[in-house]
Amino acid sequence: MTDHLTRSLHEAADALPDRSPAAAQVRHGAERARRIRRAVGGATAASLVVLVVLVAIAVIAGSGGGRGTPANSPTTIPSQSSDSGGGVFTSDPLLTGAEWNDILDHAPTERTERTTATPRPLDCITDPHRLGAAQERSAAYLQPDRAAFDPALLEPARMNVYALWFTNAADAAATVTRLRQELVACQAQTRPNQPVTSFTLADWLMSVYPRIEQQFAGSIARKAGASGQDTKINAYSLTVSRAGRLVIVFESLNGWSDRPQNTVGLLMNHALAALSPQVARTR
Amino acid sequence: MEGREGGAGLAAEFDAFYTSSASRVTRQLVMLTGGNLAEAEDVVQEAFERAWSRWPVVRGLGSPEAWVRTVARRLAVSRWRRARNAAVAWRRHGPLTEPPPLDADHVALIAALTALPETQRVSIVLHHLADLSVTQVALETGQSVSAVKQQLVRGRAAMAASLADTRTIDTGDSAPSYPKEGR
Numbered sequence: 001m002t003d004h005l006t007r008s009l010h011e012a013a014d015a016l017p018d019r020s021p022a023a024a025q026v027r028h029g030a031e032r033a034r035r036i037r038r039a040v041g042g043a044t045a046a047s048l049v050v051l052v053v054l055v056a057i058a059v060i061a062g063s064g065g066g067r068g069t070p071a072n073s074p075t076t077i078p079s080q081s082s083d084s085g086g087g088v089f090t091s092d093p094l095l096t097g098a099e100w101n102d103i104l105d106h107a108p109t110e111r112t113e114r115t116t117a118t119p120r121p122l123d124c125i126t127d128p129h130r131l132g133a134a135q136e137r138s139a140a141y142l143q144p145d146r147a148a149f150d151p152a153l154l155e156p157a158r159m160n161v162y163a164l165w166f167t168n169a170a171d172a173a174a175t176v177t178r179l180r181q182e183l184v185a186c187q188a189q190t191r192p193n194q195p196v197t198s199f200t201l202a203d204w205l206m207s208v209y210p211r212i213e214q215q216f217a218g219s220i221a222r223k224a225g226a227s228g229q230d231t232k233i234n235a236y237s238l239t240v241s242r243a244g245r246l247v248i249v250f251e252s253l254n255g256w257s258d259r260p261q262n263t264v265g266l267l268m269n270h271a272l273a274a275l276s277p278q279v280a281r282t283r
Numbered sequence: 284m285e286g287r288e289g290g291a292g293l294a295a296e297f298d299a300f301y302t303s304s305a306s307r308v309t310r311q312l313v314m315l316t317g318g319n320l321a322e323a324e325d326v327v328q329e330a331f332e333r334a335w336s337r338w339p340v341v342r343g344l345g346s347p348e349a350w351v352r353t354v355a356r357r358l359a360v361s362r363w364r365r366a367r368n369a370a371v372a373w374r375r376h377g378p379l380t381e382p383p384p385l386d387a388d389h390v391a392l393i394a395a396l397t398a399l400p401e402t403q404r405v406s407i408v409l410h411h412l413a414d415l416s417v418t419q420v421a422l423e424t425g426q427s428v429s430a431v432k433q434q435l436v437r438g439r440a441a442m443a444a445s446l447a448d449t450r451t452i453d454t455g456d457s458a459p460s461y462p463k464e465g466r
Contacts, residue, residue: 005439006411008446009396012389013310013412019324020305023298030332197343221340235340 119160122253123220123236124186131175133164133247162249169245176214176242179249183238187220194222194234214242297338301331304348307413311352314408316359317397323359330355349423352413356405395445403438406431 021029121127129136166172180201187199198221217239239250305327312323330351334341341347396404402424409420410431417435421428 003411005407005442006414008388008392009314009408009412012392013314015386015389016310016313016320018306018309019320020309021328023301023305026301026305026328026331027294027297027335029328030335198339200339219340221343223343223345 119162122158122160122251123238124189125179125182125238125251128160128162128164128249131164131178132166132171133175134167135165137163158254159250159252162247164247164249166245166247172242172245172247173214175247176216176240179238179240180216180218183216183218183220186236191222197221197223212241212243216240293338293342296342297335300334300342300347304351305331308348308352308355311408311413312355312359314393314396314412315356315405318393323355326355326358327351329358349419353423391446392442395442398445399438399441402426403434403441406434407438407442410435 119128164172164175166175183201187196199219201216201218203216217237219235219237222234222236235254237252241248308330309320309323309327312327313320316323316326333354334347334351341350344350396407399407405424406420409415409423410417415423417428417431420426421431424431426434
């Protein structure tokens with residue numbers, strides 16, 4: 001039966017003019033929008049990066065640096081740095097506690113919330129807390145779906161950042177290699193209800209940030225269901241970067257691949273710039 | 284668009300997807316946004332831009348078109364976006380060129396559609412214009428099948444009151460029938 005309402009709606013819709021731009025114009029628009037977002041969001045992203053780095057380092061400085069110590073609240077930030085020697089995390093290389101608190105008080109909460117929970121692995125790589133780092137700090141974040149630049153509108157994202165400090169650079173390098181192999185193995189895992197729809201692996205950061213000696217950025221997208229009707233996905237992204245003995249691991253679940261990559265690029269740049277004296281001294 | 288797949292291949296694939304669906308999604312959005320063609324064009328274009336930005340993921344979804352439509356719909360219902368889009372559309376298109384006037388029946392139809400609560404309007408448009416089954420509407424809108432059926436019944440009844448349409452609604456789990464030719 002041809003439904004009258006259906007027919008009427010189609011007729012009304014067909015009477016509308018088609019003014020859609022060319023596909024190439026849309027693609028160019030997307031690239032332009034991406035550049036604009038980077039430029040306009042630079043301040044916000046920089047604040048986020050500063051927040052992430054400072055929280056991680058602040059917690060490290062505040063808690064003394066035992067292996068396996070999870071990230072704690074910013075209230076552990078010391079008021080003054082103290083250099084007890086031995087590693088980058090035992091001193092405060094960046095700011096005073098007051099300066100940190102000032103930044104934390106102005107956290108861009110409309111974009112990212114730091115959760116009270118400590119990081120837990122988001123997919124199938126080894127828990128970075130178990131990678132044998134001599135010192136480590138971590139933090140967990142939640143990307144709320146109300147985020148200003150949230151382009152997905154489908155899922156809130158979860159993000160973890162880990163800063164790992166190894167006693168020698170060879171162990172750090174082996175860790176990066178191991179995580180890359182685990183990501184490749186992960187996408188090969190068969191999950192009947194979550195088939196992989198896309199897998200990417202790139203090393204682009206190394207050419208952008210010369211201080212990074214070893215790096216990869218990968219993502220695995222899986223269908224969230226087997227019905228074929230789903231509009232939800234499971235998108236896991238992993239970016240690992242190394243400079244000397246320092247390895248920063250950034251992973252996200254349902255954070256679109258361009259976002260963590262952009263964020264991590266800025267994060268690494270900021271972290272390595274800030275920590276480079278210590279990295280150079282202890283290398 | 285890093286990755287193993289060639290950029291040119293992805294672009295060609297996206298272009299084919301866009302060409303086959305942009306006009307259709309835009310028209311659906313017109314009906315969802317109360318007949319505002321410029322706003323519909325704007326949110327649909329932005330949704331396609333976002334789709335291209337993450338095409339390696341979107342292309343693997345069961346229905347990329349549903350993803351674009353969902354993103355466009357959510358863009359359109361944001362009041363902030365509405366206010367902003369008006370300015371953006373003005374800048375993008377210049378003084379709006381009015382489309383050819385619709386006939387009185389179409390104007391009345393859109394007016395009746397616009398008067399519906401949003402949930403009913405979305406269900407009506409997705410079912411009767413996007414040709415989605417009730418189950419597909421439920422999946423796309425995140426509602427239960429029974430809720431969608433209820434909205435279809437109520438929306439159809441409300442529109443019937445406006446349009447003097449006394450026909451019964453098909454709330455079965457099948458897309459409404461409509462000749463596919465010429466669309």
